[in-house]
Amino acid sequence: MGLTGLFLISFLIVHVGVNACIFVNDQGEAYNTAAHFMSHNWVLRIVEIGLFAGLLVHILQGLLLWKQNSGARPINYKVNAANENSRWYSRSMGLLGTLLLFFLIIHISKFFIDTKIALYSGDQPHNLFEEMKEEFSKWWVVVIYLIGVISLFWHLLHGFQSAFQTFGINHKKYTPIIKSIGIFYCVVVCLLFALMPIAFYLKWLE
Amino acid sequence: MEHYHMNLTLKVWKQKNSNDAGKLETYQVKDISSEMSFLEMFDVLNEQLITNGKDPIAFDHDCREGICGMCSMHINGRAHGPWDKNTTCQLHMRAFKDGDTIVVEPWRSKAFPVIKDLMVDRSAFDRIIQAGGYISVNTGNAVDANAIPIDKKDADDAFMAASCIGCGACVATCKNSSAMLFVSAKVSQLALLPQGAPEKESRVLNMVAQMDKEGFGNCTNTYACEAECPKGISVANIARMNREYLKASLTTED
Numbered sequence: 001m002g003l004t005g006l007f008l009i010s011f012l013i014v015h016v017g018v019n020a021c022i023f024v025n026d027q028g029e030a031y032n033t034a035a036h037f038m039s040h041n042w043v044l045r046i047v048e049i050g051l052f053a054g055l056l057v058h059i060l061q062g063l064l065l066w067k068q069n070s071g072a073r074p075i076n077y078k079v080n081a082a083n084e085n086s087r088w089y090s091r092s093m094g095l096l097g098t099l100l101l102f103f104l105i106i107h108i109s110k111f112f113i114d115t116k117i118a119l120y121s122g123d124q125p126h127n128l129f130e131e132m133k134e135e136f137s138k139w140w141v142v143v144i145y146l147i148g149v150i151s152l153f154w155h156l157l158h159g160f161q162s163a164f165q166t167f168g169i170n171h172k173k174y175t176p177i178i179k180s181i182g183i184f185y186c187v188v189v190c191l192l193f194a195l196m197p198i199a200f201y202l203k204w205l206e
Numbered sequence: 207m208e209h210y211h212m213n214l215t216l217k218v219w220k221q222k223n224s225n226d227a228g229k230l231e232t233y234q235v236k237d238i239s240s241e242m243s244f245l246e247m248f249d250v251l252n253e254q255l256i257t258n259g260k261d262p263i264a265f266d267h268d269c270r271e272g273i274c275g276m277c278s279m280h281i282n283g284r285a286h287g288p289w290d291k292n293t294t295c296q297l298h299m300r301a302f303k304d305g306d307t308i309v310v311e312p313w314r315s316k317a318f319p320v321i322k323d324l325m326v327d328r329s330a331f332d333r334i335i336q337a338g339g340y341i342s343v344n345t346g347n348a349v350d351a352n353a354i355p356i357d358k359k360d361a362d363d364a365f366m367a368a369s370c371i372g373c374g375a376c377v378a379t380c381k382n383s384s385a386m387l388f389v390s391a392k393v394s395q396l397a398l399l400p401q402g403a404p405e406k407e408s409r410v411l412n413m414v415a416q417m418d419k420e421g422f423g424n425c426t427n428t429y430a431c432e433a434e435c436p437k438g439i440s441v442a443n444i445a446r447m448n449r450e451y452l453k454a455s456l457t458t459e460d
Contacts, residue, residue, distance in 0.1 A: 065382075065424055065426065068382075068423060068424055069381070069382035069383075069384075069423040069424055069426070071316065071421075071423075072315060072316050072317070072382055072383035072384070072421060072422060072423030073314050073315055073316065073381075073382075073383045073423070074316055075314055076314065077280060077283060077311055077314055078217075078230060078309060078311060079282055079283040079309040079311070080283045081282060081283030081284050082283070082381065082430065084283075084284055084288075084433070085284070085379055085429075085430040085433035085434050086381075086428040086429060086430035086433065087428070090426070090427065090428040090429070091381050091428055091430075093426060158427070161427075162426070162427040165427045165441065165444065165445050165448075166427065166448060167448065167449075167452075168445045168446065168447075168448035168449030168450075168452060169445060170441065170442040170444075170445030170446075171442075
């Protein structure tokens with residue numbers, strides 16, 4: 001879980017980096033160049049297979065955990081003051097992950113598949129920036145994306161530091177640093193992701 | 207500290223045996239002193255039940271001074287009740303007010319089946335410790351106390367881990383009923399010391415295998431165990447066990 005999680009976390013840095021190119025505000029030229037490079041580089045095509053494999057393994061591990069752990073307590077407590085001893089998002093990783101999966105299905109069917117079709121049919125240049133502009137002019141698309149990003153934020157807030165604990169890294173000196181980096185990462189990555197649909201919807205980028 | 211008396215409504219889990227479905231029963235207790243311990247309050251209730259010809263509530267207890275690990279109640283949704291780093295026997299009635307309703311349930315885990323009422327079978331813990339095996343020590347004359355140099359920090363960490371009383375609050379409070387805090391404390395107390403070093407690998411592998419066999423859930427790092435542990439055992443022990451386990455899996459041949 002930790003290993004695949006950290007792999008996906010490293011992918012998000014690349015993803016958010018490419019996305020942030022829209023804020024150059026040059027009618028999407030920088031962004032389209034970056035997106036074109038990402039989709040036309042054969043090394044990245046191979047890495048992409050690894051990414052989907054990582055995602056799949058992460059989901060399967062999650063399902064296995066859910067199955068084993070829900071069987072470990074057949075009778076629940078009538079009263080459970082769980083908020084007194086742990087954070088809600090740490091206890092809701094399965095739920096947040098499921099929300100993220102639904103979001104990913106919508107997200108991939110919207111942008112990823114279109115990009116692939118354009119890549120392999122190959123006749124006309126694909127303008128992802130214009131496509132995004134159009135998609136994010138619909139308020140309900142923006143809402144779906146914001147729900148996705150919020151789920152991602154809580155999922156990562158637990159996941160980042162949790163991965164290190166799983167690897168056996170719990171150190172008086174380094175763990176507070178890891179936790180701070182985790183919070184910084186979550187805030188920056190999620191804020192950048194959230195700003196994208198908002199910027200298009202509010203027509204900050206023309 | 208102010209001394210007062212209180213009347214309470216108790217909702218206590220009653221279950222005849224491990225096959226019975228069980229349910230919460232409501233009891234009233236009157237004139238409970240704020241200076242009583244929680245278990246003394248249960249003694250008063252049981253006296254009352256016995257006098258009235260009813261079945262007393264079965265609960266585990268032994269030393270009543272917070273060191274044996276026998277008491278095991280889930281009180282108002284928390285293992286060992288509302289006080290931090292505290293066992294049920296050391297919980298005092300001044301934690302409650304007159305007119306309070308207190309819900310008391312047994313530890314809940316597939317690996318801890320209910321024997322009767324609030325008593326659960328925690329022998330799964332004994333089997334995990336047995337799976338850890340022996341440590342090899344020289345017999346004969348007692349060795350000089352300082353013959354083996356041990357870093358003060360390692361000695362302290364080992365001692366901290368060894369303060370686990372095996373009560374099972376970690377399992378009871380974990381949303382996954384995971385026994386990782388308990389097992390990691392037992393692994394750490396020996397892994398940190400040179401005396402425990404020869405069997406380091408086999409110990410961690412065997413104890414974890416037994417833990418899985420007993421039906422405990424997996425650790426998802428919510429750290430609820432650390433928050434509810436009456437002895438304040440740190441989740442750093444879980445990280446240490448993860449390291450030991452990884453090392454042992456990679457370096458041993460079986």
